[in-house]
Amino acid sequence: MNRWWHRFFRTPRELREMGVVGINMRNARFVLPNNPRNLYELVDNKIRTKEIAEELEIAVPETYGIVRNPYDMSNLDKMLGDHESFVIKPARGSGGKGVLVITGKEDGLYLKPSGTSFTLDEIKHYISNILAGLFSLGGRRDVALIEYRVTPSKILTDISFQGAPDIRLVMLHGYPVMIMLRAATRESDGRSNLHQGALGVGVDIATGTTIRAIHHGKPVTAHPDLKVPLIGIKLPEWEKILDIAVTCHEMTGLGYLGVDIMIDEEKGPLMIEVNARPGLAIQMANGVGLLDRLEPALERSIRFKGDSREEKIAFSKKNFAAKLAEPEAAVAS
Structure with missing residues (x-):
């Protein structure tokens, strides 16, 4: 356990000052005010989500x-x-x-x-x-x-053990605020869920390049089974991935949401799932807290409700581009 990790065994006030968003803050400040309850059915039922995605010609399995x-x-x-x-x-x-x-x-x-x-x-x-x-x-x-089972792009199969990696984007009013790649390990049995032992890999919004990785909350630089590097990988079709994510905000009407996307070798990016209550481990994967990104996006969304899809992506790229932390730094969820 490094000295940074000790920093997170602190009071809620101290964590807030560091920009870390916990479950209570997420629910009270971002989920409840921005996600009308009547819209949850659109994302809590995967079949319904696929139906409305197909109506908007969003690629799905x-x-x-x-x-x-x-x-x-x-x-x-x-x-x-x-x-x-x-x-x-x-x-x-x-x-x-x-x-x-x-x-x-x-x-x-x-x-x-x-x-x-x-x-x-x-x-x-x-x-x-x-x-x-x-x-x-x-x-x-x-x-x-x-x-359909996604056949992941080869660049991603090289860093995932027997499973298809997915990309989680956290959005606020259509602005991408934080992104991570989730890659399977032997322990996770081909699944991409971090609590089952998968890897969380932070991704730079501006470039689609992996910048940091964690396994069971601890920073790593290589896959524990495959022994391949996890940092510096450029994800393919990055602009399309961002466009799909912003479109998912438009199709659901939810203000705060998570969008999961996989990249198929032949079909390209496919929307897999939308979540009205995305988890917070993405902060650990990126080594930064969500608060400092959510508040600028929220302020802008209130002032510029007419921003186009392209303007929202451009804002996020400019303001949330990765600032590489020290190798030992980590942020807890």
């Missing part, structure tokens, strides 16, 4: 099928068809819970990134758990979504 009840389950063979790789997720899941990634099929068995195999009956049992609400928000009965 193709839907292979939706299982709403046991009757639909009887048609699972038809839904899967010849698809040997796919993703199954709960429509109302959160934090990556309940996401099953299938990367191939061999001798009638479906394979996870780790090599673990599933029979068709076991996949049906898994989907039954989704329908029962095992992974959903509030334990409510749910729906299973089966969709």
Whole structure:
């Protein structure tokens, strides 16, 4: 534990002075005032989110099928068809819970990134758990979504262990304020969730270049399994990624949100999910607090409500470009 880490075992007032946003501040100052409750359904239900995204011609993974009840389950063979790789997720899941990634099929068995195999009956049992609400928000009965598995751009597969990395953008009124890449490790079993052992990699808004990385909250410079460098990687199609994120604000009407995007080798950037309550570990990945970025964006959004998509991106690039911290510096969520 380095000397910077000790700085975060302090009072809420001290943390605020350092620009660190905690859950209570996030909810009280940014989520509740900017996200009308009636709009949550647009993002809490992944199927609905995809529908409105497609209406705006935002690129999303193709839907292979939706299982709403046991009757639909009887048609699972038809839904899967010849698809040997796919993703199954709960429509109302959160934090990556309940996401099953299938990367191939061999001798009638479906394979996870780790090599673990599933029979068709076991996949049906898994989907039954989704329908029962095992992974959903509030334990409510749910729906299973089966969709295209992203084949990530090679530059990203080189830094992720058997899983597709995703990019999380935190937005305020359409202004990108902070961005990180989440990459899988052996420990995270192909998933990109930090609490399951994935890596958080800070990304410079101005250039789309990785600038800092953490694993279990501690700064790292190389992937723990692949031993490859994590810093200085330029993400492809950066302008399109920013444009998709700003469009997600426009399509939902939510003021404060997180947008998750993956970069497919052939299809390019795809919008995966929108979150009305994005987590705060992104601060650790970037080594800075959110407050100093959220307040300038909030002030500008109030004064310049007519800013175009291009103007919002330009403002964020200019004002939130990375200021590289000392190698040992870290900011806690």
